[in-house]
Amino acid sequence: MRQKLPEGYEFDSSISHPVTFRNPDGNVFEIYILASNVIRVRHHTNHKNTEQQQQQQNDIDYGSFNVSRKKYQNGELGQIEVETPLLLIVIELPCLRLVWYDKNTEPHKPFAEDLVRRAYAYQPLPASDNNDNDNNEIWHYRKRYPEDAYFGLGERTGPMNLAGRRFRLERLDSMGYDAETQDPLYKFCPFYVTLSTTTKRAYGIYYQNFSTTTVDFGQELDAMWGPYTSYHAESGPLDYVMIHGPSVSSIVRSFGIITGSTQHLPPRFSFGYLAPSMGYAESDNAQAKIEQFAKQCRKHDIPCDGMHLSSGYTVVNNGDRCVFTWNKKRFPQPEKMAARLNAAGIHIFANVKPWLLQKTHPDFEKLKQERGLVWDDENDKPSTVLQWRAGRYTMGDASYIDFTSETGYTYWQTQLRTQLVEKGFLPWLDNNEFAMLDDQHTYACQVEPKMYDDPLGLLASSVPIKNKRSCARHVGTPIQTLLMAQASFQVLQEAMPNQRPFLITRSSVPFCQQLVNQTWSGDNTTEWKTIRYNISMGVGASLCAIPGGYGHDVGGFAGPSPDPEMFVRWVQQGIFWPRFSIHSFNTDDTITEPWMYPEVLPTIREAIHLRYRIIPYLYSLYVVHTYRNNEPLIRPIFYDHQNDLKTYNQQFEFMLGPTTLIAPISNPNETKRSIYLPQETAWYHYQSEKYFEGGQTVTVDSSLDDAAAPIFVKAGSMICFGQVMNSVHQMPDNDRRVQIFPERWPKKKEGEEEEEEEPHPITRRIFTMIEDDGKTLYHELEGRAYTEVQVWMEAGPDIIKVGLEILNDGYFPDYDTVWVTCPIASETRRLVFVDPQYNEVMNLQECPRIVDDHTMHCYYGLPLPLNNNKKKMKSKATAPL
Numbered sequence: 001m002r003q004k005l006p007e008g009y010e011f012d013s014s015i016s017h018p019v020t021f022r023n024p025d026g027n028v029f030e031i032y033i034l035a036s037n038v039i040r041v042r043h044h045t046n047h048k049n050t051e052q053q054q055q056q057q058n059d060i061d062y063g064s065f066n067v068s069r070k071k072y073q074n075g076e077l078g079q080i081e082v083e084t085p086l087l088l089i090v091i092e093l094p095c096l097r098l099v100w101y102d103k104n105t106e107p108h109k110p111f112a113e114d115l116v117r118r119a120y121a122y123q124p125l126p127a128s129d130n131n132d133n134d135n136n137e138i139w140h141y142r143k144r145y146p147e148d149a150y151f152g153l154g155e156r157t158g159p160m161n162l163a164g165r166r167f168r169l170e171r172l173d174s175m176g177y178d179a180e181t182q183d184p185l186y187k188f189c190p191f192y193v194t195l196s197t198t199t200k201r202a203y204g205i206y207y208q209n210f211s212t213t214t215v216d217f218g219q220e221l222d223a224m225w226g227p228y229t230s231y232h233a234e235s236g237p238l239d240y241v242m243i244h245g246p247s248v249s250s251i252v253r254s255f256g257i258i259t260g261s262t263q264h265l266p267p268r269f270s271f272g273y274l275a276p277s278m279g280y281a282e283s284d285n286a287q288a289k290i291e292q293f294a295k296q297c298r299k300h301d302i303p304c305d306g307m308h309l310s311s312g313y314t315v316v317n318n319g320d321r322c323v324f325t326w327n328k329k330r331f332p333q334p335e336k337m338a339a340r341l342n343a344a345g346i347h348i349f350a351n352v353k354p355w356l357l358q359k360t361h362p363d364f365e366k367l368k369q370e371r372g373l374v375w376d377d378e379n380d381k382p383s384t385v386l387q388w389r390a391g392r393y394t395m396g397d398a399s400y401i402d403f404t405s406e407t408g409y410t411y412w413q414t415q416l417r418t419q420l421v422e423k424g425f426l427p428w429l430d431n432n433e434f435a436m437l438d439d440q441h442t443y444a445c446q447v448e449p450k451m452y453d454d455p456l457g458l459l460a461s462s463v464p465i466k467n468k469r470s471c472a473r474h475v476g477t478p479i480q481t482l483l484m485a486q487a488s489f490q491v492l493q494e495a496m497p498n499q500r501p502f503l504i505t506r507s508s509v510p511f512c513q514q515l516v517n518q519t520w521s522g523d524n525t526t527e528w529k530t531i532r533y534n535i536s537m538g539v540g541a542s543l544c545a546i547p548g549g550y551g552h553d554v555g556g557f558a559g560p561s562p563d564p565e566m567f568v569r570w571v572q573q574g575i576f577w578p579r580f581s582i583h584s585f586n587t588d589d590t591i592t593e594p595w596m597y598p599e600v601l602p603t604i605r606e607a608i609h610l611r612y613r614i615i616p617y618l619y620s621l622y623v624v625h626t627y628r629n630n631e632p633l634i635r636p637i638f639y640d641h642q643n644d645l646k647t648y649n650q651q652f653e654f655m656l657g658p659t660t661l662i663a664p665i666s667n668p669n670e671t672k673r674s675i676y677l678p679q680e681t682a683w684y685h686y687q688s689e690k691y692f693e694g695g696q697t698v699t700v701d702s703s704l705d706d707a708a709a710p711i712f713v714k715a716g717s718m719i720c721f722g723q724v725m726n727s728v729h730q731m732p733d734n735d736r737r738v739q740i741f742p743e744r745w746p747k748k749k750e751g752e753e754e755e756e757e758e759p760h761p762i763t764r765r766i767f768t769m770i771e772d773d774g775k776t777l778y779h780e781l782e783g784r785a786y787t788e789v790q791v792w793m794e795a796g797p798d799i800i801k802v803g804l805e806i807l808n809d810g811y812f813p814d815y816d817t818v819w820v821t822c823p824i825a826s827e828t829r830r831l832v833f834v835d836p837q838y839n840e841v842m843n844l845q846e847c848p849r850i851v852d853d854h855t856m857h858c859y860y861g862l863p864l865p866l867n868n869n870k871k872k873m874k875s876k877a878t879a880p881l
Contacts (some may be wrong), residue, residue: 001123002123002758003121003122003123003139004121004122004123004124004217005118005120006023006027006045006096006120006121006122007023007093007095008023008024008094009021009022009023009026009027009093009094009096009214010022010023010093010094010719011080011093012067013331013443013825014512015580016678016838017032017033017691018030018031018033018042018837019033019080019082019091019229021041021080021091021093022622024096025045026045027038027043027044027665028042028044029041029042029043029044029096029120029604029612030042030043030044030080031089031091032169033065033082033084033206034224034456035084035254035472036065036084036085036086036087037084037086037087037243037244037254038241038242038243038258038454039084039087039089039242039256040239040240040241040242040456040711041098041237041238041239041240041241041242041284042237042238042239043138043236043237043238044121044134044135044237044308044797045122045124045134045136045138045236045237045432045737047506048549050273051064053716055665059095059414062788063320064084065082065083065084066082066083067080067081067082067083067567068080068081068083068169069081070540072878074193075478077090078093079091079093080093081467081713082844083102083103085434085606086103086244087100087101087102087103088100088101088103088107088867089506089732090102091164091477094114096113096114096119096120096121097113097114097115097116097343098113099112099113099114099120099269100112100113100200100203100244101212102246103246103531104246105199105201107298107407109152110203111196111199111203111244111339112142112194112203112563113143114140114141114142114143114224115141115142115143115225115226116143118141118225119141120138120139120140121138121139121141122136122137122138122139122236122238122868122881123136123137123138124136124178124286124659125137126703134236134237135235135236135473136233136235136236136476136766137188137232137233137235138209138232138233138236138237138238139170139230139231139232139233140207140230140231140232140240141228142228142229142230142231142302143227143228143231143274143667144218144227144228144229145196145227145514147195147196147198147415147498148163148193148195148196148197148226148454149161149163149167149191149193149194149632149635149648150163150193150194150217150229151161151171151192151195151199151248151330151479151540151543151800152189152191152192152540152541152543152544153189153190153192153544154166154169154187154188154191154195154508154541154546155186155187155189155191155521155522155537155540155541155546156183156375156537156541157177157178157180157181157182157183157185157507157533158179158180158181158536159536159651160536160539160540160651161648161649161651162192162217162540163218164217164218164219164301164383165215165217165218165219166215166216166217166219166220166810167183167214167215167216167217167360168183168184168212168213168214169184169188169189169190169212169213169214169340169434170188170213170217171184171185171186171187171188171434171435171477171507171815172184172185172186172431172433172435173186173388173431173435173452173523174186174390174522174523174653175558176523176525176557176801177522177523177524177525178534179483179521179524179527179529179530179531179533179534179537179674179786180836182448184208185521185522186221186506186507186508186521186522187475187508187509187519187541187544187546187663187728188215188478188481188506188507188508188509188510188512188547189298189508189509189510189541189546190206190207190208190209190215190231191204191205191206191207191255191510191543191544191545192205192215193248193251193252193543195248195642195648197645197648199246200642200643200645201245202245202246202248202251202642203242203243203244203251203609204218204240204242204243204245204249204251204252204254204627205240205241205242205243205244205256205436205557206235206240206243206258206510207231207238207239207240207346208240208241208261208322208458208459208461208462208476208510209233209235209236209237209238209239209462209476210462210476210477211233211234211235211316211473211474211476211573212234212439212476213231213232213233213234214230214231214232214388215229215231215232216230216231216232216534217229217829220244223285224703227253227684229379233475234439234473235473235476235497236670239458241258241456241458243255243258243766245355247544247642248636248639248642249545249639249642251544252543252630253629253630253631255544255545256545256629256630256631257455257630257775258455258456258509259458259459259511259513259514259545259711260452260453260454260455260511260513261293261514261627261630262263262500262514262548262626262630263453263514263515264553264777264780265500265501265622265623265627265772265779266500266502266517266518266548266549266622267290267499267500267502267774267775268619268728268729268774268775269306269345269347269727269728269729269774270305270306270502270517270549270579270614270726271305271578271580271615271618271619271622271728272303272304272305272577272580272583272587272611272612272727273303273304273305273306273307273581273608273611273612274298274304274305274306274307274308274326274349274580274581274583274614275293275304275307275308275346275581275582276307276308276310276458276581276582276583276584276591276592277290277293277306277307277308277309277310277312277434277446277582278310278312278582278583278584278585278591279585279589279590279591280293280312280584281309281310281311281312281313281330282310282312283330284330284333285330285331286313286327286330286463286873287330287331287332287333287334288314289339290307290337290341290736291311291337291340291341292736292769294340294344294346295339296454296504296593296595297346297594297726298344298726299517300422300594300595300601300605301605302594302604302605302608302719303608303609303611303724303725303726303727304346304610304727305345305346305347305348305727305728305833306346306347306348307341307346307348307349307442307562307582308349308351308583309348309349309425309427309812310585311323311329311349311351311353311430312330313327313330313331313334313350313351314326314327314351314361314382315327315330315390315684317394317532318360318390319389319390319691320357320359320360320361320389320390320396321353321357321388321389321620321671322356322357322360322361322362322638323352323354323355323356323361323415324351324352324363324415324416324419324420325361325419325856326419330356334423334425334450335423335424336355337697338423338424338425339424342424343526344726344727345417345726345727345729345730346427346727347502348424348425348426348428349421349425349426349428349504349642350425350426350427350428350430351428352408352420352427352430352488352639353388353430353431353432354397354400354401354403354412354431354432354434354480354484355398355400355401356373356398356401356486357389357396357397357398357433358382358384358389358396358397358398358399359397360396360466361397361540362364363411363415364399365407367401367407368382368399369382370406370407370411370412371407371444372402372405372407372410372411372443372568373399373400373401373402373405373877374399374400374402374436374442374443374472374480375402375440375441375442375443375444375492376402376438376441376680377440377469377675377705380401382436383399383436383438383441384397384398384399384439384831385397385398385399385400385435385436385438386398387431388431391456393805395741400444400480401435402444402455403447403478403479403480403483403484403487404443404444404445404464404475404480405443405444405446405447406444406446408444408449410485411489412484412487412488412490413487413488413490415690416487416488416491417491417494417495418576419489419513421495422495423810425732426492426502426503427488427491427492427504428505428521429484429485429503429504429505429506429507429516429634430505430506430545431506432480432481432484432505432506432507433477433506433507434477434480434481434507435477436477437475437536437816438472439471440471440825441472442469442470442471442472443464443469443470443471443479443480444467444468444469444473445464445465445468445475445667446466446467447483448463449463449468449479449482449486450484450486450491450512451486451489451514451515452482452486452512452514452515452644453512453514454511459511462476462479463479464479468702477518478509479844481505481507481509481512481791482507482509482511482512483502485512485513485515485516485633486515488502488503489501489516490594491517494658498776499775499776500775500776500777500786501517502517503515503516503517503518503520503767504516504517504519504520505518505519505547506519506520507519508520508546508547508561510544511775512547513545513546513547513548516675517547517548518550518551518578518579519546519547519549519550519579520549520550520551520552520581521534521537521538521541521550521552522553522557523553523557523558523585524552524553524556524557524558525556525557525558525559525562526555526556526557526558526559526561526566526584526586527559528666528667528668529666530556531566531569531570531573531664531666532666533652533829534552534650535573535651535652535666536652537797538550538551538552538577538634538696539634539635539636539651539654540636542632542633542635542636542856543566543636543639544819545630546603548578548622548626548627548632548633549576549578549579550577550578550579550634551577551579551580551581551601551634551868552577552581553580553581553582553583553584554570554571554574554575554580554581554582554583554592555567555570555571555582555583555592556570556584556586556768557583557584557585557817558585558586558587559587559594560584560586560587560588560590560642561584561586561588562592562600563836564597564600565668566609566670567592567596567597567604567666568599568600568603568604568704569664569709571603571604571607571608571666571868572607572665572702572706572707572708573662573664573665573708573709574606574707575607575610575611575614575662575708576634576654576656576662576708578618578622578634578858580611580656582594591671594608598621600704600852601646602705603705603706603707603709606707607646607707607708607796609707610707610725612722612723612724612725612728613722613723614719614721614722615722615728616720616722616733616736616771617719617721617771618633619654619770619774620720620768620769620770621656621657621704623632623770624768624770625657625658626874630675630819631686633656633657634654634655634656635654635655635657636650636651636654636655637650637653637654637655637661637808638650639655640655640658640678641678641679641680642678643680644678644679644680644695646676646678647676647678650676653675658714659713659717660664660690660711660713660714660717660719661675661677661683661712661713661714662708662709662711662712663710663711663712664710665709665710665711666819667704670694670701670702670771671701671704672699672700672701672702673696673699673700673702673709673710674697674698674699675697675699675700675710675712676696676697676699676709677692677693677694677695677696677697678695679686679694679695680694680695681694681713681716682694682714682715682743682744682825683712683713683715683716684709684711684712684713684715684741684743685698685700685711685712686708687700687701687702687706687709687711688700688701688709688711689823689824689825689826691715693827710820713741715741715742715743715744716742716743716763716765716793716795717741717765717767718738718739718740718741718765718767718791719733719738719739719741719767720736720738720739720769720795721736721738722735722736722793723735728774729774729775732814733813733814733815734740734815735815735817736769736813736817736819736821737770737820737821738791738816738818738819738820738861739820739821739822739823739857740769740793740800740802740820740821740822741822741824742793742795742800742822742827743765743813743824744788744795745760745796745797746760747794758792760797761792762795762796763794763795763796764792764793764794765789765792765793766790766791766792766793767790767791767794768788768790768791768807769788769789769791769818770786770787770788771786771787771788771789771811771813772785772786772787772811773811776832777812779811780842782867783801783810784808784810785810785811786808786810786811787806787808787809787810787812787866788806788807788808789804789805789806789807789817789818789864790804790805790806791803791804791820794803795829796829797829798829799829799830799831800822800827800829800830800831800832801832801834802831802833802862803834803836803862804818804862804864804865805836806825806836806864806865806866809866812866813864815864816863816864816866817848817860817862817863817864818829818861818864819859819861819862820833820857820860820861820862821852821857823855823860831844831860831861833847833860835863836862836863836864836865837863837865842862847860847861847862848860848861849861853868874876
């Protein structure tokens with residue numbers, strides 16, 4: 001390794017923006033003010049790229065900032081200060097070092113700073129046709145504060161706080177990984193959040209670079225430099241964005257804006273149970289077994305909305321897996337199979353892999369001749385990688401399709417359309433990590449990721465020069481993942497222009513969350529610790545703008561089948577993740593199915609039924625938080641409780657939205673769960689209805705007969721429920737029930753007189769329900785074909801008021817009444833409804849009511865005043881909760 005530490009930088013006062021510094025070697029350092037709390041920093045080791053980058057930034061409003069010069073006592077220019085309304089950035093010269101200050105806190109202590117004399121290092125490389133000096137290896141060293149915790153970097157194993165560890169941001173096919181120790185995995189995301197345990201304030205850093213990366217959070221130590229963190233990329237330039245919070249939630253929202261919001265809502269069926277087919281697709285009578293699965297679901301009363309069609313359908317005569325081919329012995333009538341399952345409400349997601357086996361794929365020679373593959377220029381032939389070929393652990397020579405080539409891109413789209421989409425299947429993008437044995441192999445660089453929103457030009461700056469063949473080391477493999485998703489998205493969009501495109505991907509990189517709906521934690525292993533560490537992986541990844549439909553292979557993918565207890569515990573918490581899928585490739589040749597253990601089938605059934613009842617809740621949370629505000633559904637406890645230091649160490653529990661806390665059981669033979677409840681609020685244990693003040697650790701029971709892991713609901717919140725049905729659109733969802741969990745009125749302290757204090761304010765709490773057809777894009781059009789209902793609650797000392805407000809009524813849901821109850825038996829305050837149409841208190845005795853068959857809770861009906869009740873529908877409240 002050769003590190004050059006650049007020196008001699010001087011401020012270039014001839015350029016007003018970006019704030020620019022140059023040195024005698026031709027290096028250029030730029031600071032872009034993107035917002036008062038969002039700053040972009042670029043270090044070019046080749047000044048020829050500067051003008052191109054400035055041109056890309058011309059349309060951005062930079063806001064207000066000031067630049068001032070500070071001199072040392074000897075009169076020499078020592079530093080430049082850049083000031084925005086929120087931040088002060090001190091740039092020390094002549095050796096570059098940035099020191100960051102939050103103007104709203106103590107000005108003498110920075111919240112972040114570069115390492116002295118070593119901040120921006122690079123390794124000079126000789127220039128060539130495919131390698132300019134901006135492709136140097138680069139480093140960014142920063143001073144490490146002992147009180148800082150680090151979260152993010154996409155999908156990371158082990159503890160959620162990454163302090164003291166080193167990670168390689170590369171993507172591998174990590175079959176059967178250890179959820180506590182393995183690295184790397186499937187996702188690439190060089191973004192992380194730093195949260196101070198001293199100030200309770202946070203900032204985020206995103207490195208816009210797609211080359212192989214290493215991030216060190218203090219595992220490395222050198223006495224000469226003191227504690228530090230480091231970022232290393234195998235190819236430059238250095239380009240990062242500093243996002244100051246100070247809240248974690250504001251950082252995550254900003255990062256979502258920077259890398260682009262989800263372009264379309266997912267179809268509502270994607271929140272249903274998504275089943276496996278790995279074991280079925282390997283059978284000679286695979287089609288019959290898969291069709292039989294749908295019948296088994298009906299037999300056992302298990303709802304299901306999707307099935308993953310694993311790669312067994314592509315097996316050719318010698319046993320090799322050739323993408324886009326059909327094994328007609330296993331699947332004699334794939335179109336009829338798709339039609340039958342789709343008619344039963346089960347969508348099929350066909351596995352597609354981005355490589356062709358060299359010896360057996362029927363299209364390999366054609367694509368080779370047309371140069372539609374990643375290329376080995378030295379030997380003038382397709383790049384060779386070893387990929388899964390036939391049975392378990394077999395491999396063969398293969399070549400990746402080059403999605404940057406027009407030929408490869410077009411080939412993929414043609415095959416996807418004709419072999420799958422036109423036959424009734426949706427694509428499931430798998431094994432798309434694009435791991436390379438030789439990173440000098442090249443891409444054609446003819447196709448660009450044009451369908452991704454790029455508000456700040458970050459992605460554009462990483463796209464290689466068009467039609468200039470470039471090696472994988474400099475371009476980075478994430479560009480292939482982005483283009484694979486884009487090509488697939490276009491096929492769906494063209495085939496079903498009014499429908500919501502639905503894509504699943506295993507690998508994920510920044511920006512792909514715009515087009516891809518779901519991802520998961522990959523091929524996990526059947527172990528108790530996998531349940532635990534998949535939680536910390538998932539909540540850490542949730543901060544990183546990954547596709548919003550995130551989940552895990554419930555029951556474990558690799559390894560033996562789970563025993564009954566493990567299976568129940570996995571399902572009890574799996575039903576709360578946005579993506580709920582039981583999927584397996586068990587080493588004992590079993591298939592993990594809901595009915596695999598008759599003794600626990602009633603619990604599994606009840607859990608999946610609960611999943612379907614809360615789909616309206618999940619969907620509404622997704623629209624409000626993920627689709628509109630770039631926030632995750634699943635999130636760390638500290639995300640909404642940043643002022644409580646004890647939440648920083650909570651990693652085996654998670655929040656579902658801002659008000660529901662899930663505390664899974666992840667150890668064998670446990671029937672009780674201890675959990676710390678964040679302070680500054682109170683909580684209800686959902687299963688027992690017990691009320692707890694926050695700021696304490698409580699212990700609750702959790703039985704193997706329970707439908708769900710322990711649930712804690714924040715006082716002042718609401719949960720809505722719908723019907724259980726065989727699949728999401730099987731019948732009208734004409735029953736909408738809301739449970740309220742009111743705040744308790746503060747008790748008067750002993751000896752306190754009534755007039756000594758101001759009256760305690762009554763706060764209106766709101767939950768937003770979103771209703772639409774769940775299938776089309778009509779909600780995006782001018783007519784806004786969706787209904788947005790705000791259910792509000794005001795809890796006073798003697799009365800709890802509940803009402804509705806219609807914010808948008810562009811869609812008529814299947815119900816005209818919202819049924820409301822307070823499920824807390826100890827609640828004695830009077831429940832009062834306010835008529836949503838006339839804003840008058842309703843006579844509760846005259847309200848329609850229903851009694852739940854299981855819980856005996858009495859629900860009262862509030863009419864839904866859509867378009868002044870011009871359209872009347874009769875609610876059918878038949879499904880018990």
